[in-house]
Amino acid sequence: MNVEITFSAPFAISTDPVTGHKTEFHSLNELIQGCIDERNFKVKTESYIHPEYTDYNCEECYAIPHVNPHNFSEVVGYTISGTIKKYDTDQSPYQLIDSKKVYFVIGEKGVFASNINKAYIPYVLGTDDIGLFLKIARSSEGVVFNEDIDSAYQIINSGMPETTFRAMAGFNEPKQNQDLFVKLDESFKSLQAKQIKQFFLEKINALKQAISPEKFIQISTNQWGKLIPLVHAESSANAAYPVDALPPLAKEAVIAISEHVQAPISMTSQCVIATMSHIAQAKVNAPHPFSPQGEPCSLFLLTEGQSGSRKSTSRNLADQAIIKHERKHYEAYRCELEQWKSAQAGLPKKEREAYCAENPPPNDPSTLYSDITLESIAGLYIDGILNNASIASDEAGQFFGGHSMKADTRNQALGGYAKLFDEGFVERTRSKSNMNGSGRAYDTRLSFSLQGQHEVLADALKDPVLRGQGFLPRFILTIPENLAGTRLQDAAYRNKNVSTDHRLIAYWTRCEYLLDDCPQIKPEYELHNGRYVLSMNDGAREIDAAFYNIFEELQAKGQRYEFLQAFASRASQLARRLATVFAYFEGLQCIDAKILKGACEVIKYSLNEWSMYADIEIKAESEAERLVKWLIGKCVQQKTDRLTYSYMQTSCPRPMQKNKNLLEMIIQQLEDSNYLKVEILNKKRLVVLNPLLLGESD
The missing domain is CATH 1.10.10 (Arc Repressor Mutant, subunit A)
Structure with a gap:
């Protein structure tokens, strides 16, 4: 890994010709992250990094790394080679109007080399063919390029330790050290990466056998690298819930509820986040990389807690403003319903039927459910009775063991919940003999806040179907510590009054304000079925890109989340949604770097919790x-x-x-x-x- 050196003057600049947005890279690492596809040795899309032709897109050009000739582990620059293209952006789709062949260097010149900075390298190859260099490098083999193959060998011979076997590979034989040369033919070009690795393993071993034992130096133990523990330390114990990531009002409410209820911070955090998600999903959408309308900001939350861990009390305090709001609307609904019933009382049958046809009964305004099936909630969405809802239950076992989640119906249910989460879309198709209730509903929202005991949840959370179909990977999980035996109450505790706690009063007041039926939005926002998109600023976009790349790399073979790919692949999406909920609750006009960074911390915490169930x-x-x-x-x-x-x-x-x-x-x-x-x-x-x-x- 390179030492991060930042320069005051830009290392490189990329200017988008459409928006005019200029991105300055003040270090080589910034350039690599933003513009270089290291795995494929190509320039990434929308990279306008040519120093002279600034409005030409360099994407798909080769990006060949230079390393420090005195320190092969340090990348010092890149040669960019290929065809750059200029487009007329006033036309749709863009029209190509010019192209140029280019060959230029960003950074410093050095030795063309790749994959030679690993902890252990059994062998390194030198070659004089740039095409072979790229093909060998893409297979993760250590390789050095020079136009003269004998010079390529001299470079690796002087730059690599004696414990690394040094050889050459190419189509043309070298003048010297022919016994260290692997001759290739056209068939080599058709080999895949794994085949290339196997090919060179066999060839290098054959070269070793041909060399006299006294000339070949065996590998010493210091070339193996440090033994890495087989059990990940971060999975072995609960990490602290990143409560500082929450908006200030929400954070203080989390701490206050925890103190009054004597419940774990992670449990009360999940309850408060669930409340914020329920409120926000009706008013805003999260940014989406490919859709200007964004995506739902609804969240699925899951908390494991033993019986008596104060799950219900924590949730009721977090939801108090919603509960009061729902009750007020429900009482109004009951009054309307009684008036509707009274208006038709005593009417003859035909007149009563005509009255009901012209005056349908009022709809139940409830949006918070503890036990409802997908079939039922889909009907409410399709009939237009409901647009936003939450399922909040302290008995998650009832949900996972309910009718919808039985073996014969759960695949359909899982698909339905996934559609609601991703797209806010639901459909229901009934038989021809019972078409009532069939239909579709768009722009609907559903949040989950499930809590349950380990004994009930364990089997469900390890269920390969629930994992593989992507249902569980959509949940933010916490497994709080058990506080039983430590929740002692003294006189000071008993004198506390939850209803006068200024932290909770401020939190509930904010919730009441956001629950107001009048939308609290600025005129410049474009509404999408009553919601607007909270966009990310430049700082947040940089964090989003870095967060995505980190968790993409950690899904690779042998990496941290190899066996949790379904979970890790959603990390970036969940972080954007959570950041949207945080930003809306805090009253921000966009998602900034601080908010998104906090959301990323919560998602990282959740992935660590999921790893305990992996x-x-x-x-x-x-x-x-x-x-x-x-x-x-x-x-x-x-x-x-x-x-x-x-x-x-x-x-x-x-x-x-x-x-x-x-x-x-x-x-x-x-x-x-x-x-x-x-x-x-x-x-x-x-x-x-x-x-x-x-x-x-x-």
């Missing part, structure tokens, strides 16, 4: 520990540091012995954690243990 991840880690112990035992017994892969595969502990995919996944994890390496010798795969595990020294 049964496959925990299982993989425990199986990894079992496999390491087995490998150490067998190597000690056979007085070796390696075993054949086939022997391990047929003799290792179950279930790995019977599950090839599980075994390969665990082997990859152990490789990434520096416990072992898989090498090929004479076409046989070997599992080589880190000498540190066998008590050896360097």
Whole structure:
């Protein structure tokens, strides 16, 4: 990783020709993050970074990294090579009006190299073909380019440690060191990344065998890298709920409820966020990367809590303004209903039917439900009775075990809830004999606030269907600490009065103001069915992009969220929604960097909580520990540091012995954690243990 060096003058500038928005990059890392696709060695879309042709788009040009010739781990610049294009942006779609072949450097010139800054590199290749360089680099192999292949070898020979095997690869043989050359032919160009890695493993091992043993230096233990613990520390214990991320009024209310109720901060935080989500979803939309109308800001929240953990009391205090608002409207509804009934009382049948046709009964204005099926709430949406609603229940087990979530109907229910969450859309199609109630409803909103006991929730939260279909990954989760046994009450506590607590009064007053039927909006906002989009400012957009990229990378094989991809892939979306709710509650005109950063902290916290329920991840880690112990035992017994892969595969502990995919996944994890390496010798795969595990020294 490069040391972040920031320059006062811009390192590079990209100016959008449509909006005129100028982005200045004051460090190479900023440029890489904003404009360089490092995996594919290409320039990202909408990058206008040519120093002279500033209105030409450089996207899809090759971006070839330069490294410091004295420190190969430091990237110092990029050569941009390819065709840049200029478009007439006044036409729709844009029309190409000019293009130019370019070759320019951003940053400093150095050595063309890639993938040579890893903790352990078994070998590095030199090549004189730029096409081969890019293909080999994309397969994650260490490679250096120079127009002269002998010079390429001299670069890696002098720049890489002796413990890294150095070789050359190309179509034309070098003048020197032919015994370190891998000759390629046209068939190499058709190989995929995994095939390239396997190809070079075999070729490099063949070169090693051809070299006399005294010339080849064995790898020492300090080239393995530090052993990485197999159990993630952040998953082993509850982290503190990031209550500071909430808007000030909401944060003070969270703390006040926690003090009065003697409930965990994480539980009262979820309750307050659920209240804010219920209010905000009726008035605003969250920004969406591809839709000017945005997306619902509704949130799904889930809290695990033992019986007696004060779930109901916490929720009632958080929802007090909503409860009063609902009650006032419900009482008005009851009066209207009684008047409607009285108006038709005593009328003959035909007149009563005519009266009812002209004067339909008033609708129940309730929007907060504790127990309602998807079928029922869909009917209310489709009939136009309801546009915004929340399902808030202290008995989540009833929801997960209810009729809609039974095996024969839950797939349909899960799809319905997903549509409501993502698009605010619901439809219901009944049989021809019962068409009443069929139809569609758009721009509807639904929030969830479910609370339940571990014994009830555990099976549901590990259910592969609920996870795989994306229902659970939409929830923000907390697993609060159990305060039982610590909730002692002294005289000072008993003298507290929740109804006079200024923190709660301020919070409830804000909620009442936002619940007012008159929309509190500025004239410049464009309304979409009564809602407007809270956009992000430039600072928030930068954080959003960085947050997305971080969690995208962490879903890769061997990374933190490899087994939680469905959850991690929604991190950015949930953060934008939560930030929208925060910004609306605080009365901001847009989502700023501070608000979005706080929302990101809450989502990171939730993902950590979900990882505690990631049964496959925990299982993989425990199986990894079992496999390491087995490998150490067998190597000690056979007085070796390696075993054949086939022997391990047929003799290792179950279930790995019977599950090839599980075994390969665990082997990859152990490789990434520096416990072992898989090498090929004479076409046989070997599992080589880190000498540190066998008590050896360097």
